[in-house]
Amino acid sequence: MVTEINSITPLLAVLVSMIAAVLILASGKYPNLREGWTFVAAFIKFGLVISMLPLILKGDVITYTVVEMLPDIPIAFKVDAFGILFAITSSFLWIFVTSYSIGYMRSLNEHAQTRYFFCFAIALSSAVGIAFSANLVTLFLFYELLTISTYPLVAHNETPEAISSGRKYLTYLMIAGVSLLFAIVVVYHYTGTTEFSFSGIAGMDAIPQTTLVILFVTFMIGCAKAAFMPLHAWLPAAMVAPTPVSALLHAVAVVKAGVFTALRVILYVFGVDLMQDSGIWLYMAYFVSITIILASIYALMQDNLKKRLAYSTVSQLSYIVLGAVLITPHGLTGGMLHIPYHAFMKITLFMCAGALIVTAQKENISEMKGIARQMPITMIAFTVGALGMIGMPPVGGYVTKWFLLLGAAELHSMILIAVLLVSAVLNAAYFFPVIYVAFFKKPDHELKYKEAPLTMLIPLVVTAIISIVIGIWPDAPGMFLDIVEIAVANVTGGGI
Amino acid sequence: MIGFDLIAPHLPVLTVVVPLIAGFLTPIIGWIDRRLPWYWVVLAMFVVLLIAGNNLVTVINSGTIQYKLGGWDPPFGIEYVIDLLNGFVCLIIAFIAFMVSIYSKESVKKEVPGKTTPFYAVFLLLITGLMGMTITGDIFNFYVFLEISSLTAYALIAMGDRGDGVVASFNYLIMGTVAASFILLGIGYLYAVTGTLNMADMQNILPGVYESKVVLAALAFFMVGFSIKVGLFPLHSWLPDAYTHAPSTASALIAGLMTKVGAYAMIRFMFGVFTPDFVINTTQMTNILAWAAALAIIVGSVLAIAQSDIKRMLAYSSISQIGYILLGVGLANMIGMEGGLLHLLNHALMKCALFLVAGAIFYKTGIRNLYQFKGLGKKMPVTTTVFLIAALSMIGVPGTVGFTSKWYLALGSVDAGQWIFVFVILLSSLLNIVYFWRIFDNIWFGHPHEIENIKRDEAPLTMLVPMVILAVLCVFFGFFAYYPVHYVIEPLSEALLGLGGVLSR
Amino acid sequence: MIWILDITLLFFLVVCAIAAISIKDLLSSIIILSAYSLIMAIVWVEMHSVDVGFTEAAVGAGITTVLFIATLARTEGRSED
Amino acid sequence: MSGIQESVIIRTVVRIMVPFIQLFALYVIMHGASGPGGGFQGGVIFGAAIILYAMIFGISEGKKKISDSFDRILASTGLTIYAATGLACIIFGGMFLQYSAVPLLPDTALVSKYLIDLVEIGIGITVLAVMISLFFDISPPESEAGEVEE
């Protein structure tokens, strides 16, 4: 039996970065103080999130109703294993990205840094809010807040290009928001509630089949933050943003919020049984398979490193959703586990790309010949991340791929197994050239770069190390696999 | 509290009489000292706010208040009836008026130089008119106060942009006269068949004469008349000019209140004079209204995109937002009605805040072209933040008031099986994003070199305070919408639709 | 009431109304409007509403006309339609 | 109008007429209770008398009789009388404008008759003041007054 424990901690975890945002705004004139607030908030936030972990590992959930916004529609938090998985990932990585951001922004002497840190803090609040939401309306609240607070980050440069990318970003995500709202309204109309439940919202099975399919499609459009293939265009466009933004938001917070929402909808609104009974899972599996393959091919064609990473993200995100729609315990484990794993690996990659921009002013792969000699640490970290992406032990990526393969195998679906293998090959095809160019090509002329500043270097080294650790010892007690197992047990009725 | 006990039973009438007396004493006050009228107005509005608040609390706690003017029993005398509906609307009026009155100090001094005293007299009389329209239970008394509010609105609008303001005011006057005359004619028709002027009495008598063509014609004339008054889409032609060219104070007041009271009157006449069954089923009036409102939502939003003058843009946005309110009413189901009524409050808060911001920006910079707003984010951070919050609320971002009413309206449309209205609502919020976001871009994302050397230069405190309060409320009621909904709007919707509960007596 | 008188007066009302809105000279138009008001006042008195008739005579035919003429004095007297 | 203004006959007639019109106006106000007429009609007639005077002798002459600020205060006063009557009823424990609550005389009908008269006077004052003010504001400034007849 799952015990519900009432505690204000989830609210505090969300609010801490909001308060920090206000303080950042107030101390905009003193950069050290301003960034000090960010650090303090990041640590407190992580501490708060972690403090809830023991209870979750015991199999309990933590609930807190903030306010009843409308009759029957509370703003409420519910921390379960799946939620805390995402919350830990994003709040933990915030610490590193803060450090990295300081180095990056100061090195490039960027303008409007106060706005940058302010929006960053709000975005983090939103991400954790999404993770802890107890119902669709609360989730929608933070989902929209995340969109709005990241717009200034995407359009940070204020150049016409940045603004138009920002517009594109906004257009996609706002249409998604509207679509999500519509779906939520329909769910509420049929079931009278929007609260997530481990076995799906009761009453969903009463919805006629056609409506159900339309509803599912609307939800998935609503999850455009997850960058499914026809709705992915915002992600490469958003790469115009400063690299830390790409790193955190477009490898962790925003896109993961999208997949997180997709998974919440699939597992906690529709529920495993309904997905299976209605047969939606199979179509969705094929659909995301297309994204996995196509996005990898797109990635192959990019020369800009950040764009290549962006398409790689598009492809990897679909792994997560694929895992969820496989419905089997192994598939679910693989999908959920890929959320933190992909986050660690991808953020390493992005931070490396950012370091290259700061020190070498190089964005295109073809210009990076021999750069590893000047920046060995960065490029080694990059290699670690890339290996993880491809799925080579000992870096973390192989664990999730293994689970996904197991899931596909359980279903005896040769197509899906093939998809996973082909995509692994494609991943290798677009990452190895980068490594090859950086390590083995001779530079056109002599290079005189040094490594990036320490504030940037340390985070990327740490995340690279963690990527390896979670690959070597995935089943360490209290680590991600533990959490994921509880989450999977919850939704598959295993209950603890 | 002996004094209060004496006054307490008379609070309903004082809601109207206080601004009225304050209004016609203003010339004397201004004659004593030209700076006094502002303090006088703020004081009067504060008193009215307290009274209106007290009225609503009394209604919630102990039911409908009746006040027999002159001590005559209805239907022989005029009767004031405060139920949840008009208690609620009165409080909105009182609150917005109080906010705008604080705001008006500097703005009026600058935009209506040398005429502050009559301006404030007319200001107070406008509030009198709106209050009187809202609170009365007598159909002809309603007309009288309608005319007070209309005349004052004409005068206030004409004080704006030199030539444009006057022309806008004149066009409004012609349209308004047509509307008022239609309403007067409708009143005459109803009187001809019922022989009474008391709304509640009329509602009792009318069902017996529903087969009369006169009643149908009366309903039609009322609907057309009020549609002009609220600026419902095909009859909106007066609205954009009037809102654009009025002085900032008047724009905020009129945009925030006039159309709300018009919408209130429409609701009152449909459900408080005629019976719900008649307007919903027999004549399908609500259905027609819903479709017209849906059209207004789309057309208003689309036209708003095409504007470059911020006030004109807000005016078109008002046309669309009025559509929200009437769509909710027109859906004629519980949830839709709740959405419509909630939007009365929400739109008053948001639109008033936006117009106040537009006024503050104009006051400081003289700019109304939203393409010239570059760098304002640095120059006037508080003002622009208020703008951001109110605009996000208009878009319907959750956590702001705009979301709550949008939620109800969408849900109500689904409940009514009218999926197309859901799309209308959602499409309109996308269109809202389009026309508000380009302003955000201009305010905060101007080219860096252009905004380097801008100094902070905020609007005066008397302007900032009401704007900030409104913005805070936009967020507050976004999270705490439970209270208005639970205490006022839910019982009210039930009563209006005849599903139980009592509207008046 | 005398219905022949009634009908005659009402007929004149319509004639005056049409004339008032179609005559191009505004002053004449206003004078006709004044006559219209006066006839209206008579009609009302004839319908036993003396108070209203009295008021209309004083206001419609009196003050309104004065205000109209004063306005004309500050603007122009001709109309294109 | 210049022609009319210079005519001695008209000037004299108006000078004599105006007081009589004003007297008639007062009669109309007071007589409103028992016959046709009342504060509004009387006020209009009273106002008309002054307007007539102003038309013939010029607006500045008219304003000498009733200045702008006096006029404005007059307008306020009339309404104040009315509203104060209403408030007085509240003070004496009645409803707003419930004349019978005022313990002026034992006969409530008579009380209400007198208060009706008082109220009518209030209306009359406001109406006359506003009518004059309307005319003064709308009519052309002195220098162009001659154009009226053209």
Place this chain on the structure above:
Amino acid sequence: MSGILDIVYAEYNYWIYVTLMMIGFYAMIAKKNLIKKVIGANIFQTAIFLFYISLSDVTGGTAPILMGGHGGEHAADVIYTNPVPHVLILTAIVVAVSTTAVALALIIRIYNEYGSLDEDVIRAARRELQPEFSEHARQKSVAEVSEQ
């Protein structure tokens, strides 16, 4: 009298007020001259008043002033017309004249600004004066007023 006349007699006021209303309404919408619009509004409103007064009249009735003055007994056989519409219309007439006064004041202001009473001319003048929107004119006006 014949039956047709009876019908005409019974309803003629209504037909007249409908006609007057249409005339007034037409003038309000279609006439270009602003004063004509106001004249139309006056006709429109008085037509409605006529409707009310027609409503109040009673065949064989007399004005609602009680016979015998104050304190006198009024004869039981006297029929009085309905006083209620009279009261309403007294109020409405006042409203009408107020509206007219405001309208005329607006007309004077418009004439001072644009030198014309013709709607089309005014529209053209406005367009010429403010090609895009009224900012320019407004700033000018505020500047001028503050100079005074």
Place this chain on the structure above:
Amino acid sequence: MKALALFVVVITGAMLIYAGQDLPAFGDINSPSYQAPMTQYFINNSLEESGVPNIVTALLANYRGYDTLGETAVIFTAGMAVILLLRRRET
């Protein structure tokens, strides 16, 4: 414009005529408005209650005195509005 105006006017006229069919006959003593309790009450009681023989005045200043207060306020408003519109500056 003229055609549109004519169209609107004709529609309105049609509505008026439509309604006119069911209006009580002119001068009909049995019309609902005349037979209504309100009218009869005023005719019968106004003298005793208000002390004035003119029923219209009694109604105007007593029963519906509040309307008249409003009416006076309308007049006052018009005066203020015209002052606001036409007077150059405060006196």
